[in-house]
Amino acid sequence: MNGTSTLPEQRKLQKENLTPDSHNLDLSDLAKSASRVIAPLWPIATFAARNPWMGLENQSFEQVARWLKDTRDVEIYPSSSVIHAAQNQGEIDEDLLEIGLQRWLDLQSIDLPREEAERYCRAALSLDELPSDLLVASEIKRVAEKLSEQELQTTEKHSQQTLSLLLEQQGGERVAHALDHHLIKWCKLFLDESQAAWSLPNREKGFYGAWRRLVPYDPALTHTQRKRLKDWPQEANFALKEALSALEIPQSKIQDYLEAHLLSLPGWAGMMLWRSQQSSQESSLLIEYLAVRISLEWVLIKPHFPLPEKKVKNKETLVPLIAAWTHWGDLPIESWSQLSSTEQRARLDLAYRFDEIVRRKIWLEAWEQTYSDQLSEIVQSKKIETEEVEPTLAQFTFCIDVRSEPFRRQLEKAGPFETYGMAGFFGLPIEISELGSGHTHPSLPVILKPQQKVKEFSPEFEFKQYQQRRQGANSLSYTFKTMKQNLLTSLLLPEVSGPWLSLQMLARSFVPRSTGRAFRKFREAWLRKPSTELSLDHTHTLETELPVGFSEEEKANYVRQALKLMGLTSDFAPLVVICGHGSHSTNNPYAASLDCGACGGASGGFNARVLATLCNLPKVREILATEGILIPEDTVFAAAEHVTTLDELHWLYVPELSETAQEAFDRIQSTMQKVSQDANEARLSQLPNLNSRSKNPKSEAQRLAEDWSEVRPEWGLAGNAAFVVGRRELTKECNLGGRVFLHNYDWQDDEDGAMLANIIAGPGTVSQWINLQYYASTVAPHYYGSGNKATQTVTAGLGVMQGNASDLLAGLPWQSVMQSDQEVYHAPLRLLVVIEAPREYVERLLNHDPALRQKVQNGWLRLATIDPEGYWENWSNEII
Template sequence: MKMLQESTLYIEKNTDILEVDINALVKCASHVIVPLGPLDTFAARNPWVGLEGQSFEQTARRLKDTCEVDMYPNHSMFQSAIDHGEIRQDFIEKGIQEWLNSQAFELPRERAEQFCRAAILQDDQYPSDIENLELKSVAKKLTNFTNYIIKSLSIKTYSQSLEQLGKANAAQVLNSHMIKWCKLFLDKSQAVWLMPHREEGFYHAWRKLVQHDSSLSRKVRTQLSELPIDAEGALKKVLIELGVSNSDIQEYLEAHFLALPGWAGMMLWRSQQSEEEASLLLDYLAVRVSMEWAFVKPYLPLPENRNEKVNLEPLIAAWTEWGNMPIDGWLKLSSAEIKKHLILAYRFDKIVRNRILLEAWEKTYEEHLKKMITSQQNNIVIPDVKPALAQFVFCIDVRSEPFRRKLEKAGDFETHGTAGFFGLPIETCELGSNHTHNSLPVMFNPQYKVKEIAKESKPFEQRNQVVSSLGNTFKTMKHNLFSSLVLPEISGPWLSLQTLARSFMPRSTGRTISKMLNTWVQKPSTELSLDKQQLSDSELPIGFSNNEKVHFVRQALKMMGLTNQFAPLVVICGHGSHSTNNPYNSALDCGACGGKSSGFNARVLAALCNLPNVRESLASEGIIIPKDTVFVAAEHITTLNELQWLYVPELSDKAKESFKQVQDVLPMVSEEVNAERIPQLPNLKSHLKNAKGEAQRLSEDWSEVRPEWGLARNAAFIIGGRHLTQDCNLDGRVFLNNYNWKKDKDGAILANIIAGPAIVTQWINLQYYASTVAPHYYGSGNKTTQTITAGHGVMQGNASDLLSGLPFQSVMKSDEEAYHEPLRLLVVIQAPTSYVKRVLEQNHVFHQKVKNGWIRLASIDTEGSWVSWY
């Protein structure tokens, strides 16, 4: 009776929720998750982009409290880095001293330092072996000192709190039900029977169907059937019933989003794609919180635990083991001394220790990079003003660095780095494809459409349709009740033969199948729709006006630092990957093109640069492209470390000579890059006799979990002249963007690089970081146990969150050893200090990232001095 009265009183206090703008709160709460698009357009996402208003450490504490997620590397990663000399002891010591200086401890400095040094490399939060009667007795006598240490916890959901209290596994049950309903609603025609009433929206469909869910008790189904018809009304009702106060609603909804950030992220992505589904997040929360209310209702009201007092036993044990202080020594201390010792042990917790270790690791890498670059500066030879034989423009992707380095040594070639979409905000449509693709960074929207066209395309399209129809027919038969019974007999011989061939001869089988398809399809020579066609106000214009063509070429040439001294041949290199049976193949393509190859963009830019009217307009502005200079397009296949030509127009005599020399050296360059990169993969010999053959096998073997390492071990982004790093072996860890501050008086080019490529590289960096430190929350776990679900993404098994990051095999060498070093991105800008200050003042988002520790910043000034900005 007393519990009923308390519950009634609690609900009466919270009826003002009815006046709350719940839509605004849902929108604000969604900043803890990021949109998660389908797997076939997988693009790097910073999982913490909405949390950068707080420091990295503050966010780490919040996630640890709310959902038990660690944002820092674990002990074994730190220990391995120390053992390999990647974390210098002097940087660890410096971190300890700086932390102690920031605290107001009155303990003797030597004593505090001794404790911190002993604790810094400990694996546990506090000593785990604390089953000691004497310790418990002392802790009991010091109970009053808990008043000096109050533990502030983040809000958990009621189902999580119930599990923490040991009363029911409500959170686990709730998650399993939400996964089931999300899979049904989001299915992309993969299921044989689609979810009824789906067109009415998630909440409405769920409300009609949940009444017939036999996995729920009759009582729960009855409660859920009585919910309001609309999602907003239902969410407000259950929040009142649960007794969530107005001030806690947003944080409470955030906790629900963080419980399944993958499925919630997919709902967020869908809500951004069309007006019809704009309220999908509200529907998601209405379903989730309503089910939680039904599950936890018998246990309400739950006890408050926001200001939980600290257990003193671990703090006392910490001083015993790490501070050389006997347990009975506590009773000999004064009250002031007891307080000082307890506060130090409490504050110097695992998160502080990990922060110091991570910063020491990052500073060690920065010092290594600094020495490499500054020693290179001392040996710089002023280059001859004569233009190179050929100039190559690569994406800033870290995989381009080894290829550029080997190519430059192979001949009189010059390379430049720029964002792989080449500044073209386009939607692409390839010949024979029924789909378009946004070929630009995911934070931007396309402004133009470019189509691949051919004069005689109908025969090709018909043959291509036959190939597509075969796949669709197989899928339809598989899902049909009767045809599925005879499908094994029909397809068995062919599939068995293919299985054996792909298993025992993957390289030759892959080449043979590709050759057969290409021979059958016979794709004709194509052109691009570069001239503007305005279809309607609701559609993107196809192609560009003359002014727009000039604008994009001018912008691209300035961004890549190529405005004079043009070589006879300029190669615009997009990049893509090639692998078989790989759900994550788009993760290996160009991050600046939304998870697709950037070869199409390279072809568009090269074609625009060859237009006579564009060159005439640029010449009037001082950008003079010689008549015998020809732009061509190629694609850097990162799995094979090869260049494949996409667009080679008629060449001038000088360009032909350059092209021939390029073709002569490319096989050697490819062989050298493969010899350097392929042995870095696990279980391969350091000196392969046939690195090229191994690369081909990796790309065609459908059992291969690591066709390449992708962007693993990325650590820095250098914005400056190529002369800074030209003779440095950066080990494929650095994004390289050409930049000459002398040609950027107003800082506009640098501002664009920071607003675009710098953000994309940070997203890539933090996705690899998160997938390494929390592989089963922000990554996607083990490839061998993944299930592709609903046509959208992957789960572990058949009932997990929709996993948003990279698989275990993309960042780990083995179960025990990480390959990717989880370091936050170091951005290095070669420019005067005033340029860097201007960027920080004008770009508040970037300034916040630096200030709060989400990105690290250094610069090289006009005197060649290295300046750290954090």
């Protein structure tokens, strides 16, 4: 095909290259299958941690690592610098490294003496780079030239890259870069969430429809390019077929080609995927995105047809292998000629197999096993309490969030308190509507769908007054935004608002803690939110809407389920506190990610209040009593929120207390200041540039929360490494370093294993998503992270970009995972799931949960168990 071929000629070529039924090819199915390589991306205001490889778990971690390296040059094993830093800090047991090496060698069949293979591999495990002078040495190139005719036992790589990227790699024009630039522009315009003053025309016709109508007038394209698109198909599906045909993509390669394009801008493509899953009206959005992208690609590369074929000479592959033996195998280059062809092939084969990915894999597994052994030692060496303890006054249920673990430990030290852990939505699949808000939002993990709606309400007279005050504040904010975006009023706005905004800027910059507190008190004083109640009783709604409230049976079911999941069905204390968690920060696009890593930015306080209120209902207690769950009459449930940025407990719902409950409440209040102080002191010591300051920890925490220039108000869930499912006695008084998700579970109350299965499928999956989100943002920050917070641009109300023409950045910022520009804070370890239960419980779980079995077998998470005798067992792929 040459550069002057016409569309009819291209259609003829399609008929010749593709099978007879190619015109009936369902591209929608292929696009859906191709979407496995990306993950849905939520808007940043409802940030939810996501596993970027959720659609690839049917392959091993190593296979995906090789595929990404080959396709996009993305590394997903930790870099050598990260590994060496962990080694220097004693986080990797080098005996385990040797075990890993021997295990790998045992699986190989190489015609070399074992001692020589071991010597070479141990040297290569140093992870130092091959000297550049070796790679260009003429002697090595001459040897490679002689050996290039020999057969080398290698696996041929079958990567699929876009034609625009191949053209760019071969020294052509920056077509791939230009294509990305065009797509970013159109995506920003179409997906804009009311941030732009002028919206994209024809948005109601969909992404492809709007683009199709406007692209003939796009000044960024040449006249010839616009002319070629003028008569392009009206439907996205036909346009995509036309473009693939014009690019001569064989039918057998179409899915691979679509995958390559989705991987080019995984952020924008992920947002399109998420939108396509939210409503039937936009279900075709992903194929529209591909139609626009590949149509533009054809237009941009058409002048360069026919494209040159990519050729890789065998000798170019051999040079680094020979250099590796010279550097690590202590084999001088002149000695190659003295080896037989069989000996040469054996050495080249070993060097090819023991590549950098294998070496990093062995290091990572040793690092992960070292952490597992350390956690096992901490748990198993714990001292058993023998002294008489004071009767429990209060019991607290926290979210499994890793930030709860240090706070729980300080709380348990402060008095006769017990703590429990469960998923922070407390088993309530609800959508919530706060007082005065015309919107509702789900308050549960994004992997679930809400089943009921709960509203906040107050007496009619008080509500109307509050609503008027709230609308006044919202109107002021809306007017300011409108004036700022309007062409004429934006010229006047600085004159009007300049003095006030200048004072605000100075105050927030120099006295952020006092300013933030003053603004918050002013807003609260102005709004004067009245006391509210919750719509817990079921009311009829339209069939298309979620029911409001719960039936009596549902109330009892949700309370029963929550109490069983938290392991609290007897021995109730006088006061039981359900604790949600949230965060507080200023001028932070990632605020939602600190509120909750799983629930789309919804803090757990509202759910905690709903559950506590349900637990106090006499009718619910009567139903539970008939089932053996006896809640004493003087036991009262309350709700609070753990503010993770401040390590404070804010009370949300405290009903009338019994005498014993009041005693417990007073005791909590008297100790909470010390608990907060100690928790803040330990937490702030982990933040860079703060551990040497002699400031009051509480004041410093408040400053971090209110300072609008602060890029790291807290570490969030950085450092997470394990998910422990077991009794609190297992980990109580253990310093787990804020790295462990803690979920209560007692196998003796779970005869059929259903509770364990629910924990692993729900909170376990969410924990894995969080873990891999942090992992990916650490090992490949340029691709899966979001770069430096200081240079980010909030875009279209959706997310952040670096500059004005980057991908929509899907991961965490540099400051959420890095201690400094050179030193990581988050250790990139795949999640370790530890289950306290007999071996047969875990075997049954794996037999009934193929998804979990697949994750463990393919290396996406690790599994360990603690049996009733206290024996710790690591489950390897071979065991499963």
